[in-house]
Amino acid sequence: MYKLKLSKEEMKQYGYQVIDTIVEHFDTENYKKPVAMASRAEMDTLFNMEAPEQPTNYQEVLDFVTSKVLPNSNIVTHPKSYSFVPGPSNYVSVMADTLATGFNIFSGGWAASPAAAQLEIVTMNWLLKLFKFPTKKGGGIFTSGGSMANLTALVAARRQCCGDDFSNAIIYMSDQAHSSNVKAIRVLGFKKEQVRIIPTDIEFKMAINKLKNAIAKDRLEGFQPFCIIASAGTTNTGTVDPLNDIAKICREEKLWFHVDGAYGGAAILSKKGSQQLKGIEKADSLAIDPHKWLYQPYEMGCLLVRNHKWLSQTFTEKPEYLRDIEGNTSEINFYDHGIQLTRRFRALKFYMSMKTFGLNAFKKAITYNIDLAEKVEKKLRQSPKWEVISPATLAILNFRYNPIGKSFSEKELDTMNQEISKRVVASREALLVTTILQNQVVLRMCLINPRTTIKDVQETIKLCEDFASEIIDK
Numbered sequence: 163m164y165k166l167k168l169s170k171e172e173m174k175q176y177g178y179q180v181i182d183t184i185v186e187h188f189d190t191e192n193y194k195k196p197v198a199m200a201s202r203a204e205m206d207t208l209f210n211m212e213a214p215e216q217p218t219n220y221q222e223v224l225d226f227v228t229s230k231v232l233p234n235s236n237i238v239t240h241p242k243s244y245s246f247v248p249g250p251s252n253y254v255s256v257m258a259d260t261l262a263t264g265f266n267i268f269s270g271g272w273a274a275s276p277a278a279a280q281l282e283i284v285t286m287n288w289l290l291k292l293f294k295f296p297t298k299k300g301g302g303i304f305t306s307g308g309s310m311a312n313l314t315a316l317v318a319a320r321r322q323c324c325g326d327d328f329s330n331a332i333i334y335m336s337d338q339a340h341s342s343n344v345k346a347i348r349v350l351g352f353k354k355e356q357v358r359i360i361p362t363d364i365e366f367k368m369a370i371n372k373l374k375n376a377i378a379k380d381r382l383e384g385f386q387p388f389c390i391i392a393s394a395g396t397t398n399t400g401t402v403d404p405l406n407d408i409a410k411i412c413r414e415e416k417l418w419f420h421v422d423g424a425y426g427g428a429a430i431l432s433k434k435g436s437q438q439l440k441g442i443e444k445a446d447s448l449a450i451d452p453h454k455w456l457y458q459p460y461e462m463g464c465l466l467v468r469n470h471k472w473l474s475q476t477f478t479e480k481p482e483y484l485r486d487i488e489g490n491t492s493e494i495n496f497y498d499h500g501i502q503l504t505r506r507f508r509a510l511k512f513y514m515s516m517k518t519f520g521l522n523a524f525k526k527a528i529t530y531n532i533d534l535a536e537k538v539e540k541k542l543r544q545s546p547k548w549e550v551i552s553p554a555t556l557a558i559l560n561f562r563y564n565p566i567g568k569s570f571s572e573k574e575l576d577t578m579n580q581e582i583s584k585r586v587v588a589s590r591e592a593l594l595v596t597t598i599l600q601n602q603v604v605l606r607m608c609l610i611n612p613r614t615t616i617k618d619v620q621e622t623i624k625l626c627e628d629f630a631s632e633i634i635d636k
């Protein structure tokens with residue numbers, strides 16, 4: 163047993179069962195409930211144990227995991243999983259991840275895996291081209307997610323703009339920017355006073371006038387403005403900041419232009435999306451998140467930069483034990499382009515799913531998502547019961563129950579919509595939670611699953627209406 167092996171026959175049996183379980187899940191998930199709920203006490207009872215000294219029959223372990231572990235999570239691929247940012251995923255990429263893990267490919271350096279490095283270069287070039295970044299000079303790296311892509315970008319930005327002394331450096335972002343940026347800034351050791359949170363306008367876009375004021379005042383006070391983080395698709399509303407305006411300010415003021423497109427960047431693949439994302443091609447660095455709207459399973463984020471040297475100049479360290487494996491400069495060692503040394507082979511799933519389904523399928527899926535959200539918006543507007551709070555934008559929609567003819571107070575509306583969400587989630591039929599927009603409690607739908615139908619959404623809206631009636635009657 164200490165060689166940690168199964169027999170060839172056992173491996174096959176094991177593997178076939180795992181695949182069968184996954185395929186069964188893909189085939190039946192629509193009929194399952196997307197919401198899992200369990201208390202800490204229940205989970206303690208199910209799983210707590212001392213580290214097992216002795217072996218357990220492999221079949222027994224697998225059965226336990228299949229029946230007890232896997233069902234106790236939300237199904238983020240479910241067509242009625244609307245909240246946060248769903249993870250629609252796709253089977254080909256799941257298999258690609260399985261292969262990458264099966265062969266345990268070290269995707270850090272060229273010498274260890276020339277093909278893995280090359281596939282990362284190739285897929286990165288696809289992305290650079292899609293976003294109209296310079297393909298010769300540009301570069302990038304796959305990361306675990308959007309948070310790591312933002313962090314990696316800000317490390318490079320700081321290195322390029324500030325060198326070692328960043329005590330006066332100031333970063334700007336809107337009040338709708340994703341929390342991972344604040345986290346990254348904290349990780350980097352900036353003080354809270356070095357961040358300016360710029361208010362947004364009524365459409366949730368960064369207010370350019372206020373941004374300009376803040377930069378000018380900071381200069382007067384002797385600070386060093388160095389970076390603006392724009393959102394290309396905020397997580398709350400899908401809103402894209404005025405990218406062209408911000409690009410212009412960055413050019414004039416010599417600031418680093420980082421775009422957080424972790425949520426919305428993928429919309430570049432659709433006509434409407436690419437209209438809204440105009441200016442994204444001017445970013446110095448861009449975070450996108452293929453494990454969201456490019457339908458990849460977790461974990462896969464991506465950072466693109468205008469100049470690949472910004473990454474290598476930031477992240478190259480040469481310990482003695484790596485000195486024998488340097489290739490020529492065109493043979494990229496991705497450990498020199500980011501934080502991780504040992505990295506899994508993320509590019510494989512992107513490559514295999516793109517090659518299998520074709521870019522066109524991805525374009526159609528994203529277009530479908532955007533159109534679906536617009537359809538839902540229209541239906542809600544035409545209903546006497548619903549009020550659209552933030553229109554369908556990059557497949558995100560915010561709305562609340564607010565029937566005409568009844569004059570509920572704002573407080574009553576907040577309580578009612580919170581209660582509707584609570585009951586929907588408790589029913590486990592759909593994952594639909596609230597967010598706060600301009601002090602109102604609203605229901606938020608993120609419709610990036612290409613297998614979600616208008617019928618799915620209508621069933622969920624009906625469910626909300628039924629709960630609303632119950633709440634009002636009470």
Ligand SMILES: *Cc1c(COP(=O)(O)O)cnc(C)c1O
Nearest residue numbers: 307308309340342397422424425
């Ligand atoms: C999801 C998200 C992130 C964080 O990405 P993770 O993959 O969850 O780490 C950052 N920015 C935006 C706008 C997001 O929507």
